[in-house]
Amino acid sequence: MLRLYDTASGTVTPLQLRDPGDVSMYVCGLTVYDVPHIGHGRAALVFDVLRRYLEFSGLRVRHVSNVTDIDDKIINRAATEGRAPEEVAEQYEEVWWQAVDALGVLRPTDAPHATAFVEKMVALIEELVRSGAAYETSDGVYLSVEKVDGYGLLAHQGLDSLRAGARVEVGEEKRSPLDFVLWKKAKPGEPTWGSPWGPGRPGWHTECVVMSLELLGDGFDLHGGGIDLVFPHHENERAQAVVWGRPFARHWAHHGLVTVGDEKMAKSLGNYTTLTDLLANTDPRAYRLLVLRAHYRSPIEVTAATLADAEEGLARLDALARRFELAPTLAAVTAAEAPGAGVDPVVLAAFTARMDDDLDTPAAVAGLFDLVRRANTAADAGREDVARALATTVAVLAGALGLELGSGRAEIDEASAALVRQRDHARAGRDWARADEIRERLEAEGWTVEDTSEGTRLHRRGG
RNA sequence: GGCGGCGUGGCCGAGUGGUUUAGGCAGGGGCCUGCAAAGCCCCGUACGGCGGUUCGAUUCCGCCCGCCGCCUCCA
Numbered sequence: 114m115l116r117l118y119d120t121a122s123g124t125v126t127p128l129q130l131r132d133p134g135d136v137s138m139y140v141c142g143l144t145v146y147d148v149p150h151i152g153h154g155r156a157a158l159v160f161d162v163l164r165r166y167l168e169f170s171g172l173r174v175r176h177v178s179n180v181t182d183i184d185d186k187i188i189n190r191a192a193t194e195g196r197a198p199e200e201v202a203e204q205y206e207e208v209w210w211q212a213v214d215a216l217g218v219l220r221p222t223d224a225p226h227a228t229a230f231v232e233k234m235v236a237l238i239e240e241l242v243r244s245g246a247a248y249e250t251s252d253g254v255y256l257s258v259e260k261v262d263g264y265g266l267l268a269h270q271g272l273d274s275l276r277a278g279a280r281v282e283v284g285e286e287k288r289s290p291l292d293f294v295l296w297k298k299a300k301p302g303e304p305t306w307g308s309p310w311g312p313g314r315p316g317w318h319t320e321c322v323v324m325s326l327e328l329l330g331d332g333f334d335l336h337g338g339g340i341d342l343v344f345p346h347h348e349n350e351r352a353q354a355v356v357w358g359r360p361f362a363r364h365w366a367h368h369g370l371v372t373v374g375d376e377k378m379a380k381s382l383g384n385y386t387t388l389t390d391l392l393a394n395t396d397p398r399a400y401r402l403l404v405l406r407a408h409y410r411s412p413i414e415v416t417a418a419t420l421a422d423a424e425e426g427l428a429r430l431d432a433l434a435r436r437f438e439l440a441p442t443l444a445a446v447t448a449a450e451a452p453g454a455g456v457d458p459v460v461l462a463a464f465t466a467r468m469d470d471d472l473d474t475p476a477a478v479a480g481l482f483d484l485v486r487r488a489n490t491a492a493d494a495g496r497e498d499v500a501r502a503l504a505t506t507v508a509v510l511a512g513a514l515g516l517e518l519g520s521g522r523a524e525i526d527e528a529s530a531a532l533v534r535q536r537d538h539a540r541a542g543r544d545w546a547r548a549d550e551i552r553e554r555l556e557a558e559g560w561t562v563e564d565t566s567e568g569t570r571l572h573r574r575g576g
Numbered sequence: 577g578g579c580g581g582c583g584u585g586g587c588c589g590a591g592u593g594g595u596u597u598a599g600g601c602a603g604g605g606g607c608c609u610g611c612a613a614a615g616c617c618c619c620g621u622a623c624g625g626c627g628g629u630u631c632g633a634u635u636c637c638g639c640c641c642g643c644c645g646c647c648u649c650c651a
Contacts, residue, residue, distance in 0.1 A: 123580085143651065156651035186649075265579095268647075274578045278647040291647095317649085339651030343580090346650085369581095370651070375643070379650060406589065406600070410581090412644070414588085422588060422601045429600085432614055467590095475590050479599030489615050493608090545610055552612075563613045570613095 115170065115469050117335075118410060120267055120343055120365035125471045128364055131332050135173045138164070139325040139362070141338035141346070142178040142224070144317075145205035146186040149212055150385035151400070151415055152371040152378045156339055158404045159368040161218040161515055163337075166468055169513040171447045177328050178221035179321060180206055183228050183314055188303055198304050212388040216397045217443075217515055223328055227320040231306045234315040234323050237357060238295045238308070246356040247295055249310055250286035254296040257288055261352040264291075267365065268344040293349050295319050318349035325350075326359055336362030340410070341377070343367055372412045386415070398516055399423040402430075405474040405514055426482070428574050430511065433485050434519030435563075435572060436492065437504040441520055442512040455505040460484060464510050474514065481507055523573040529555060537568045 115128045130136060140160045143153055160176070167174050182202035191198040213220060238254055241247035246260040258264045258272065265271050272291070279290040294316040299305040305312035325333060338347065347365065354361035370377050373384045391400060400415075403423035407413040433439070446454045451461050460480070467476040488503035508518050525533075532551050539547040552562045560571045 120580095141651075144649090149651090153651050159651090184649090268579065270579050270647080275647070278578055280648060282648095340580090340645065341650055344646055345648085368651075370645075372644080377645070377650090381650070402600095403588090408590080411589090412582085418601090419588060425602090426600055429614095436614075473590075475588095475600095476598075479590065482599055486616080490617095493616055540610085543610075549611070561613065564609075564611095565614085 115167070116471055117364060117366055118471050120347075120367050123269065126364070128334065130172075130334055131363065135175070136167050136335065137175050137329040137333040138177070138335040138337065139321070139329055139333060140176065140178045140221070140336075141321060141342055142180050142221075143209065144181040144184045144186060145202045145209060146184065146190050147205060147380065149205075149209050149388045150371075150378060150380070151388055151391050152339075152385070153209075154212065154216055154388045154391065154400065155371050155404050155413065155415075156368060157213055157216060157218045158401055158515075159409045160337060161216075162405065162409075162474065163366070163472060164219060165444060165513060165515050166472065168444065169448055170465070171449055175223070175329065176219075176221045177223040177225065177325065179324055180209075180224055180226050181317065181320065182206065182226045183304065184317060192302070208389070212392065215392045216388075217401065217517070219515075225324045225328060227315070227324075230320060230323050230327065231315060233327060234319045235296075235306070235308045237319065237323055237353070238315075241295065241353065241356055244356065248288065251298075252286070253294045253298050253313065253316070254310055255287055255292040256295055256349070256352060256356070258291045258293070258352060259289060261355050263355070264352055265348070267348045267351065293318055293345060293352075295353075318346060319353065321346075322350045322353045322357070322361075325362070326354070332360035332363055334362070335364045335366055337366040337368070340367040340369055368409045369407075369412045371415050373414070373416075375412075375414075377412075378415075391415075395420055396424065396427060398520070399427045401514075401516055402427050402478070405478050405516070408475055409472055424574070429482070429485060430507070430516070430518050431572070431574075433488060433504055433507060435570070436489070437501060439504060439508045439519055441517050442505075442508045443515070443517040443520075444512055446509060448513075451509055454509060455502055456509050457502055457506045460503075460506050461510070464513075477510070477514070481510060484510075523571075525571055529558060529560065529571060533569045533571065540564070540569075 116125050117128050118125045143149065164174050164176050187198050187201050191201045238247060241256060242254060247254055247256045265275055268275060275291055281290045296308060296310055296313050297316060298311055298313040304314065306314060325336065351361050372378060376382065376384065378385050399420060403419060448461065448465060452458045464477055464480055467473045467480065484503050484507045488500050488507065491500035491503060511518055532555055536548050536551040539551065555562050555571065559573060561574055563570045
């Protein structure tokens with residue numbers, strides 16, 4: 114059984130499911146106002162790995178991830194560019210899904226849009242006002258954190274110390290600086306929805322409570338996101354659920370951020386690389402491997418050097434796939450079926466033990482590389498059956514992590530294929546000069562040339 | 577200031593109270609190869625500093641130094 118770090122308790126605890134066999138997880142998606150950067154890519158990869166591993170473990174996963182398609186940033190961008198906010202949101206949502214697909218990340222089972230749930234959000238806010246937990250001001254409706262049992266649970270701080278660090282805006286009508294907005298009254302020209310407090314739009318923290326409970330029901334299993342969402346976003350979601358009287362997430366999972374020179378990558382800092390740029394220059398699997406080689410709660414540096422490192426590692430895995438001509442095994446089997454598919458049961462047990470330990474993917478990946486060496490050694494010694502079993506194991510377990518080996522294989526064009534035939538002929542005739550000349554031509558075309566017992570073999574490295 | 581976390585060999589990055597101190601990349605040597613490529617073998621004895629606990633700490637405790645995250649929108 115998977116044990117995961119739970120932000121609420123601050124400990125690694127078993128992920129105990131509400132409905133045994135079924136996992137309900139809600140992952141905070143993004144606000145579609147700009148192109149995604151590689152930090153967003155890591156977020157998608159981390160939860161993709163979690164989801165795939167849960168499925169590999171034999172569980173059914175309902176994975177909900179929202180799209181925030183109404184927000185100040187979208188409105189501002191639309192205003193600046195003289196476009197409709199919906200148009201901006203649609204454009205960047207499309208960019209996001211393309212990047213998700215390119216990363217080999219499974220799309221969520223549900224991707225609700227905030228704008229489709231405004232009526233339900235209004236209903237919730239009305240209820241919170243009625244119960245006395247929320248109050249209206251001249252610019253909106255706010256939740257009074259004083260009314261929330263255990264406010265600060267996720268932040269691991271009490272109300273007093275949170276208040277001590279809070280910034281206070283001039284002219285605010287909030288009763289406490291920690292109170293947060295549930296409904297924003299519209300200014301001229303802004304998109305609006307109707308409400309008892311006049312035209313306006315919901316605050317960010319409300320959409321996730323409403324959509325997660327609506328789609329997954331009370332007491333769903335897991336709520337996740339970046340570690341920077343712990344406070345205030347997730348704290349405030351939970352606060353609304355508490356006052357609403359609805360059991361909320363049983364478990365909270367947060368991942369570490371991508372850093373640049375030890376600093377968080379962020380739009381506001383301007384130190385970001387877009388996901389599109391990354392994917393244009395790098396095999397997406399190399400980025401996945403880079404992400405897997407760090408623990409999901411640790412920060413990772415994504416630099417030319419760490420990416421190159423990951424690409425070399427990936428090349429080693431792909432070389433194994435070439436050597437054994439492994440078929441793609443992405444999510445082909447579950448752990449229960451794996452032994453029947455030729456996976457070494459001892460290795461499988463070690464793999465699941467590592468993954469069950471708070472998703473220790475660095476250790477799991479280390480285990481895979483260890484297997485690569487064992488498979489190659491066995492093959493070098495002529496122990497074909499042993500070697501094949503080990504290589505198959507690597508492919509299946511890598512597949513469980515969403516890493517498809519050998520899929521970077523390139524189609525060989527007819528001209529290159531002809532050169533291969535000529536080179537094999539030359540080598541058969543021991544015409545080394547000719548063979549080397551052809552190899553140079555192929556290498557100039559970007560091929561890596563390998564001689565095997567079956568003759569010349571070509572492959573490409575990198576993306 | 578409060579809270580959370582981190583500091584491991586050239587780099588990335590797990591892990592552990594003590595026998596052989598993951599794994600990857602880079603580097604050196606060797607084997608294999610017509611030469612390569614791929615692969616295999618060998619080589620690096622690291623755990624921020626100072627104390628304490630202990631027969632013994634990188635691993636436990638305390639203090640210190642440095643760094644990061646959150647406390648404002650943020651994956």
